[in-house]
Every structure is written in C-alpha cells, then in structure tokens.
Amino acid sequence: MYGLIGKMKTAPGQRDAVIAILLEGTDGMPGCRSYVVARDPTDPDAVWITEVWDSAELHRASLALPGVQDAIARARPHITGFGERFETEPVGGFGV
Amino acid sequence: MYGLIGKMKTAPGQRDAVIAILLEGTDGMPGCRSYVVARDPTDPDAVWITEVWDSAELHRASLALPGVQDAIARARPHITGFGERFETEPVGGFGV
Numbered sequence: 332m333y334g335l336i337g338k339m340k341t342a343p344g345q346r347d348a349v350i351a352i353l354l355e356g357t358d359g360m361p362g363c364r365s366y367v368v369a370r371d372p373t374d375p376d377a378v379w380i381t382e383v384w385d386s387a388e389l390h391r392a393s394l395a396l397p398g399v400q401d402a403i404a405r406a407r408p409h410i411t412g413f414g415e416r417f418e419t420e421p422v423g424g425f426g427v
Numbered sequence: 428m429y430g431l432i433g434k435m436k437t438a439p440g441q442r443d444a445v446i447a448i449l450l451e452g453t454d455g456m457p458g459c460r461s462y463v464v465a466r467d468p469t470d471p472d473a474v475w476i477t478e479v480w481d482s483a484e485l486h487r488a489s490l491a492l493p494g495v496q497d498a499i500a501r502a503r504p505h506i507t508g509f510g511e512r513f514e515t516e517p518v519g520g521f522g523v
Binding site for chain 1: 454463466467469477479511514515517519521522523
C-alpha cells in the first residue's frame with residue numbers, strides 16, 4: 332500500500348470551502364482505501380489529509396480523474412501552500 | 428471526531444515486531460473509526476500511526492482496554508521514542 336500524510340494551507344476564511352470541495356470527490360477513486368480530511372485545531376487555515384492507496388501508481392492516476400481535476404481547479408484559488416508532507420507504507424489496521 | 432497522526436521510533440530490527448503487536452489489537456475498540464499502521468519508507472526504525480475516533484474521550488478510554496494495555500506492555504521494550512505528533516479534527520472522507 333501507499334500512504335500520504337499532508338497539510339494544506341488555505342486562504343483566511345476559506346478552509347471550510349476547501350474542505351467541502353475535497354469531500355465531494357472522495358468516493359469512487361479506484362485503489363483508494365482511505366481518504367480522511369481533517370481540520371488542524373491549532374491553525375484555522377490548515378487542513379490535514381491522510382490517504383491510503385493500493386499503490387503509488389493508483390494514487391498518481393487518480394489525479395487525472397475528471398472529478399479530481401475539477402476539484403483541484405475549484406480548490407486551487409483558495410490554497411496558499413502546503414506544510415508537512417510524509418509518504419508512508421501502510422501495512423494494515425482498522426478501516427483500511 | 429478526533430484524530431491523531433504520530434510517528435513512533437523502534438529499536439533497530441524491531442519495527443516489524445512492534446507493527447505486528449499494534450495490528451493485533453485494532454479491532455473492537457469502541458469509538459475507533461480508523462487505525463492505520465504504516466512503515467516510514469525513509470527510516471527503517473520508524474512507524475506512522477494515523478487514527479480517527481468518535482471523540483477524544485473514547486480514544487483516551489481505549490488506552491485502558493485490557494487488550495490495549497497488553498499490547499502497550501509488549502511493545503514498550505521495543506519503542507525508543509516518538510517523533511512528530513499532530514492532533515486533528517477529522518470532518519469526513521472515505522473509509523472513516
């Protein structure tokens with residue numbers, strides 16, 4: 332499996348709008364086992380995204396899906412940058 | 428919801444043993460929505476754990492469960508420390 336843990340920074344006041352866009356497209360992504368969107372309780376402009384995929388290739392392929400492309404286009408104007416980013420190799424657990 | 432993202436450091440050569448212990452106890456934890464154990468591809472002695480719970484209280488209560496207490500006792504000799512740790516407020520997604 333392939334995992335990603337990452338923090339996204341959003342423009343002031345736009346976090347909930349970005350989260351709503353992110354949540355629209357989390358179903359029906361081939362190879363996606365888990366995709367969790369979370370607020371950062373210490374930063375009103377930060378979003379954490381944790382992802383588990385069958386493979387890095389399927390994650391990469393997802394970025395070309397029409398629904399994902401559309402979400403990226405709509406969210407991009409409200410994204411100001413990225414913070415921590417960690418790739419992982421999930422081995423198991425609950426909910427994955 | 429309540430989320431945790433954390434990195435655990437294990438003694439040299441003991442990572443797989445610690446992961447096996449962690450994976451034994453991931454079912455049947457009340458309030459646990461997701462508990463993913465992952466290797467760090469950049470550090471042979473590091474494990475990432477990402478968790479989603481219904482509440483911080485249920486996460487805290489889980490630490491007193493007999494199965495969790497037993498796992499902690501068996502893993503502790505092989506744990507040398509902790510790295511990054513982030514609390515989050517999950518709002519939704521896939522697999523949670």
